[in-house]
Amino acid sequence: MTVASTWTVTGMTCGHCVASVTEEVAALAGVEDVQVDLGSGRVVVTSAEPLDRTDVAAAVEEAGYALA
Ligand SMILES: [Cu+2]
Numbered sequence: 001m002t003v004a005s006t007w008t009v010t011g012m013t014c015g016h017c018v019a020s021v022t023e024e025v026a027a028l029a030g031v032e033d034v035q036v037d038l039g040s041g042r043v044v045v046t047s048a049e050p051l052d053r054t055d056v057a058a059a060v061e062e063a064g065y066a067l068a
Contacts, residue, residue, distance in 0.1 A: 002032060003050050007043045008068035009060050014038070020063040028059055041068065 009021055018036045025034045025045055033046035043060075045051060057067045 002046050002048060004044055004046050005051055005056075007045065007056055007060075009036070009041045009043050009065050010068050011065040012036070012038055012041060017063075017065065021060060021065060024059040024063040025056065028055055 012018060012021060015038070018038050021043060022034045022036055025031060025043065028047070028051065030048040031045055031051070032048065035044045036042070045056070053067070060067055
């Protein structure tokens with residue numbers, strides 16, 4: 001069973017930003033899929049367990065961006 005969660009990331013402007021965020025969030029434990037929509041900043045994460053906001057925020061910040 002998996003859980004989908006939706007987050008909003010601010011500051012992404014191009015495909016490189018999307019790739020960076022995708023890579024960092026995908027590296028979190030239990031994450032199976034990451035879909036980023038550049039236009040809206042929406043990030044949909046599919047994971048085996050619910051994610052902690054602090055963990056997602058840390059991954060996003062590692063990529064150089066922030067959660068809204
Ligand atoms: Cu960019």
